[in-house]
Amino acid sequence: SSSDLSDKCYFDPLPCIPPSTDNRTIPWGEPTIQYANGTTCCSSLDEVRAQLDTIDAQLLQLLSTRASYVREATRFKATSADVNDPSRNQQVIQGAVDAAPSVHLPQIVAKMVYEGLVNSSVLFEECIVSAAPIFRSYPFLIVRKVQHIRLFQRCWKIKPDELSVWYLCRCARPRRIRWSPGAFGIAS
Numbered sequence: 538s539s540s541d542l543s544d545k546c547y548f549d550p551l552p553c554i555p556p557s558t559d560n561r562t563i564p565w566g567e568p569t570i571q572y573a574n575g576t577t578c579c580s581s582l583d584e585v586r587a588q589l590d591t592i593d594a595q596l597l598q599l600l601s602t603r604a605s606y607v608r609e610a611t612r613f614k615a616t617s618a619d620v621n622d623p624s625r626n627q628q629v630i631q632g633a634v635d636a637a638p639s640v641h642l643p644q645i646v647a648k649m650v651y652e653g654l655v656n657s658s659v660l661f662e663e664c665i666v667s668a669a670p671i672f673r674s675y676p677f678l679i680v681r682k683v684q685h686i687r688l689f690q691r692c693w694k695i696k697p698d699e700l701s702v703w704y705l706c707r708c709a710r711p712r713r714i715r716w717s718p719g720a721f722g723i724a725s
């Protein structure tokens with residue numbers, strides 16, 4: 538029956554079915570969504586799209602949360618070459634494809650959405666890693682002249698606004714040495 542054939546649309550690979558040339562009278566068939574209270578959906582394309590818009594907004598929120606963890610993953614990767622983990626990508630995609638039938642999700646949707654998810658996440662992570670400043674921390678830095686700060690910056694690729702770097706400020710009184718955290722360029 539036609540129901541047997543549409544069941545196959547939930548599995549990858551999709552069945553080879555010759556394209557239909559029928560010109561149907563719409564809406565055809567019966568509503569395929571049943572709510573717990575016994576009512577059904579949907580009676581118009583607008584009603585379908587209103588539901589899709591609500592679901593897409595929920596997906597967007599979940600994708601945002603996922604992206605924040607994807608970003609967090611970069612903190613455990615030393616180089617941009619470490620970002621892409623093909624075996625983990627495959628595990629994530631295959632896990633979704635395998636679980637799809639249990640939640641009545643077409644496997645082709647699971648496969649392509651999760652492929653897009655991991656591939657785009659890798660691009661996002663590569664951008665984050667490339668944009669991140671090189672961060673080195675030092676216990677202290679003895680500085681008497683602004684030129685020395687500039688030299689240190691050049692040698693160690695330290696940015697002047699990195700608060701982890703402290704400068705030692707020698708004050709007017711000899712032997713009295715004061716520790717000050719702060720931005721470069723204002724030391725004497």
Ligand SMILES: C=C(O[C@@H]1C=C(C(=O)O)C=C[C@H]1O)C(=O)O
Nearest residue numbers: 607610620621622625626655658
């Ligand atoms: C998030 C990670 O980085 C990449 C992105 C992945 C994802 O979006 O699930 C999986 C593996 C990595 O290619 C990770 O290593 O877990």
